[in-house]
Amino acid sequence: KQEVTQIPAALSVPEGENLVLNCSFTDSAIYNLQWFRQDPGKGLTSLLLIQSSQREQTSGRLNASLDKSSGRSTLYIAASQPGDSATYLCAVGGNNDMRFGAGTRLTVKP
Amino acid sequence: DAGVTQSPTHLIKTRGQQVTLRCSPKSGHDTVSWYQQALGQGPQFIFQYYEEEERQRGNFPDRFSGHQFPNYSSELNVNALLLGDSALYLCASSLGGSHEQYFGPGTRLTVT
Numbered sequence: 001k002q003e004v005t006q007i008p009a010a011l012s013v014p015e016g017e018n019l020v021l022n023c024s025f026t027d028s029a030i031y032n033l034q035w036f037r038q039d040p041g042k043g044l045t046s047l048l049l050i051q052s053s054q055r056e057q058t059s060g061r062l063n064a065s066l067d068k069s070s071g072r073s074t075l076y077i078a079a080s081q082p083g084d085s086a087t088y089l090c091a092v093g094g095n096n097d098m099r100f101g102a103g104t105r106l107t108v109k110p
Numbered sequence: 111d112a113g114v115t116q117s118p119t120h121l122i123k124t125r126g127q128q129v130t131l132r133c134s135p136k137s138g139h140d141t142v143s144w145y146q147q148a149l150g151q152g153p154q155f156i157f158q159y160y161e162e163e164e165r166q167r168g169n170f171p172d173r174f175s176g177h178q179f180p181n182y183s184s185e186l187n188v189n190a191l192l193l194g195d196s197a198l199y200l201c202a203s204s205l206g207g208s209h210e211q212y213f214g215p216g217t218r219l220t221v222t
Contacts, residue, residue, distance in 0.1 A: 044213040089152055096166040100152035
């Protein structure tokens with residue numbers, strides 16, 4: 001059974017700082033890995049999707065990497081802003097299902 | 111282009127009752143997945159529907175059942191509600207089962 005872990009559980013940084021969120025998974029037989037953002041009480045917004053054959057994806061200030069062999073993914077956020085404050089979820093896509101980590105709650109202070 | 115929509119937004123039920131939640135997928139998508147998200151946790155996979163059949167199921171009891179209609183919309187039914195069923199229920203759609211998933215805003219279910 002796929003287990004997904006996110007570290008740290010919570011992170012507080014000053015505005016402008018670059019930061020890295022970590023995601024690890026136990027089964028390397030994945031189809032894809034997706035990073036989401038969730039604001040309190042809201043649904044999930046997809047940030048980046050990495051297919052199993054890819055090593056990284058970039059969108060604006062966000063960069064996500066994938067290392068299947070070690071069971072790890074990282075989400076890099078450059079020049080953080082207060083508007084980036086949210087919970088970030090990592091999800092591993094398997095055969096017709098998706099398994100999530102518990103998320104990292106990010107606070108960016110002005 | 112409308113994204114994934116869910117109804118209702120909020121729902122309050124009593125223990126033992128039954129509830130039906132609804133989801134309309136993003137235009138062009140044929141697969142719907144349902145997730146339960148308890149407070150402070152990541153979403154847990156309930157099941158996935160494709161071509162009107164349940165294709166994959168997570169570790170949820172038979173009290174949780176679903177349906178997919180010919181227009182790809184879907185319902186989640188929960189019978190004999192327990193207090194522990196209180197959660198945010200999320201619906202996601204995709205083109206195929208193992209592709210990028212798009213989530214709706216969720217339905218907040220409170221069981222008292």
